[in-house]
Amino acid sequence: MMEVVLHDRATWRDHLLPLSYTRPVGNLRVGALTLQEKWCLIFDKPVFYHTETYLQDKFKAPDYDATSSFLVIRGNICPSVALIEVLRSLPVGTLLVKDDLWIAYHTQSWNDGHQLKHLKLVQYEDIVDVVAFPEDIFLLNAAQIVFDYNLLTDGKQSAGLSGTNVVLGTDLFIGEGVEAECCTFNTTTGPILIEDGAKIEEGSHLRGPIAIGKSARVKMGTKLYPNVTIGPGSVIGGEVNNTVLWGNSAKGHDGYLGCAVLGEGCNLGGGTGNSNMQNNWKTVSLFDYKNSAYRDTGQRKVGLFMGDYAMCGINSTLTTGCVIGTGAQLAISNIIPKFVPDFLWLTDYKSEGYDWVKFEEMLAHRMIVRGDAADETTLKILWEVFVRTKNRNEEFIKQRK
Structure with a gap:
């Protein structure tokens, strides 16, 4: 028996923040399905996660002591017909790579699986699609x-x-x-x-x-x-x-949304629109959490990225290459800043951290209206994100004053 595991307990996952704060990379939706849902259908069995420790209560890890072998797939790899064929027959003790990027490995023992240098390299010759950013x-x-x-x-x-x-x-x-x-x-x-x-x-x-x-x-x-x-x-x-x-998530009213990714539980107020191209036609830069700096995407059209449970008020104007953190609440008549940290209240009059108790109250009221409650496990994850992002939040508030 072979267990299939999506691995993202690595620093590269931070390039995908804030979207990956509340879920493994394998739980990102690309296409109709999440990456994990695709692999479940492909292998016709449960697919597990090896991800950040604070996420593992919700996103289950395999039984590491099982007698099964482990097919470990890099969590940000998109499946393709060609790749599936190779993975189905990947021998135990081998590591599938594309140039300098490892794609997957098959190991008899979980501990041995982390000693990649001891695995036999197999070069993948086809194109591989990677959700790196x-x-x-x-x-x-x-x-x-x-x-x-x-x-x-x-x-x-x-x-x-x-x-x-x-x-x-x-x-x-x-x-x-x-x-x-x-x-x-x-x-x-x-x-x-x-x-x-x-x-x-x-x-x-x-x-x-x-x-x-x-x-x-x-x-x-x-x-x-x-x-x-x-x-x-x-x-x-x-x-x-x-x-x-x-x-x-909801964008239920008129307004444009393009070249954008919204997490779970987001809401865009009526008349909200985002820009996805600069007037100078230059390539768009995007705030990168991992490097705490702006990164040139190399793309001329890049819009909005919004973490889970972030919301903006009516007629919000979101600039090109805008990143809004988890749980941020925006009610501002001017153009919203290019980067808004997680759990921040931003209005025309003040910038302040979101009080955790009020955030929980908001989720409770949201459940009454929408009927999709955040369970205790999800709340624990959101609390962890709240704690992890507090310093960046406070630094942003200082700069706004």
């Missing part, structure tokens, strides 16, 4: 939607749509209990996957590749351009392009 999520999203569409729909029958809808192309899959009337679905540019219980309201226009998660809601008159993932339980409205919502 936050922008890679939307850059790789279109290809992963196609991959997930094939993975999820193989051998399955799509439900039907009523005659009030217009469908262009053939790559449309409708789950059970989906509601959609008077909408257009253009799959000539890529597949569209609508999962169980989703609602697509009147006048919405979708152009693939697009993935709409379970019980998500696309509000009336929404325009979804290619390369959009709306995660389970999320609400979306307005104009959206090249964007991933992890799940249970």
